[in-house]
Amino acid sequence: MGSQVSKQVEKRKAIQREGKILSDLRNSGEDYPGSDYHPSDRKNWMSQLNPEKVVIKQIVWPGTHDSATNKIGIPGITRPFAQCQSLSIYQQLVMGTRVIDIRVQEDRRVCHGVLLTYSMDIVIKDIKKFLSETQSEIIILEVRTEFGHEDPPEFDKYLQEQLGDYLVPQDDNVFEKTMAEVLPKRVICVWKPRKSPQPPSGSPLWSAGYLRDNWINTDLPSTKFESNMKHLSEQQPVTSRKYFYRVENTVTPVADNPVVCVKPVTERIHGFARLFISQCFSKGYADRLQVFSTDFIDHDFVDACVGLTRARVESQA
Numbered sequence: 001m002g003s004q005v006s007k008q009v010e011k012r013k014a015i016q017r018e019g020k021i022l023s024d025l026r027n028s029g030e031d032y033p034g035s036d037y038h039p040s041d042r043k044n045w046m047s048q049l050n051p052e053k054v055v056i057k058q059i060v061w062p063g064t065h066d067s068a069t070n071k072i073g074i075p076g077i078t079r080p081f082a083q084c085q086s087l088s089i090y091q092q093l094v095m096g097t098r099v100i101d102i103r104v105q106e107d108r109r110v111c112h113g114v115l116l117t118y119s120m121d122i123v124i125k126d127i128k129k130f131l132s133e134t135q136s137e138i139i140i141l142e143v144r145t146e147f148g149h150e151d152p153p154e155f156d157k158y159l160q161e162q163l164g165d166y167l168v169p170q171d172d173n174v175f176e177k178t179m180a181e182v183l184p185k186r187v188i189c190v191w192k193p194r195k196s197p198q199p200p201s202g203s204p205l206w207s208a209g210y211l212r213d214n215w216i217n218t219d220l221p222s223t224k225f226e227s228n229m230k231h232l233s234e235q236q237p238v239t240s241r242k243y244f245y246r247v248e249n250t251v252t253p254v255a256d257n258p259v260v261c262v263k264p265v266t267e268r269i270h271g272f273a274r275l276f277i278s279q280c281f282s283k284g285y286a287d288r289l290q291v292f293s294t295d296f297i298d299h300d301f302v303d304a305c306v307g308l309t310r311a312r313v314e315s316q317a
Contacts, residue, residue, distance in 0.1 A: 098138070213246040251268055
């Protein structure tokens with residue numbers, strides 16, 4: 001019992017120490033090209049940047065982690081252990097989110113571990129609603145079979161039937177195109193089954209290798225921050241790679257700590273998104289940043305990504 005208490009005391013000290021590391025680092029500044037930009041219409045921020053000028057590989061895509069968890073589990077009982085977003089998919093898209101991360105199980109219901117929420121049909125409905133209300137916004141929809149679950153039968157056909165003409169076919173040349181050249185196609189859908197075949201080249205769906213990341217399971221903010229930076233440094237610049245690379249500004253609850261609800265844990269790193277971007281510039285890795293995701297997305301996170309995108313488009317970064 002005593003050793004367990006001692007372990008928890010040391011863990012709390014580590015969390016406080018790592019939080020201070022990031023807070024002290026913030027004193028060096030959070031400015032970077034485009035950091036002062038705030039779009040007047042986040043719902044249409046891509047169209048405001050001019051689709052004829054914006055090349056797909058230039059975009060810094062604001063994304064959400066475990067996007068469809070706003071109604072997961074039972075409120076006040078199991079929900080705090082698995083909820084990573086408080087907004088619906090539609091509300092996230094209106095706020096400016098452009099990368100959606102969906103986990104499904106065999107019956108097409110969205111899940112996070114063992115906890116369940118609404119069906120994929122609700123996700124598709126929200127996406128279509130957003131697309132019907134906008135003209136030039138392009139989104140990346142990642143759908144994967146959750147760890148420990150089975151692939152939904154014929155799910156690739158389901159996605160193609162539901163999203164139809166919105167789908168941008170899998171093609172390496174897309175990265176070199178402007179948004180205007182991709183439109184009116186508007187959804188890059190990455191399907192990541194666990195056992196079923198990957199979408200082939202030329203398919204309306206994109207295979208798993210086109211959206212990559214390096215996830216570590218930690219609740220220590222500086223540890224995650226430095227891991228994100230290290231793995232980003234190992235990537236090619238966006239100008240020379242043919243895949244999307246994601247950095248997730250999140251930390252997650254782990255079993256060896258009594259704080260296991262998502263929100264208080266992820267708040268340890270949530271406010272350091274702009275610091276991460278500014279440090280990318282300081283270390284020379286800013287040309288590799290592309291998909292940047294978070295739990296509980298807010299306006300400031302979106303603006304941080306949009307500002308850097310605008311700076312790239314205007315040749316300021």
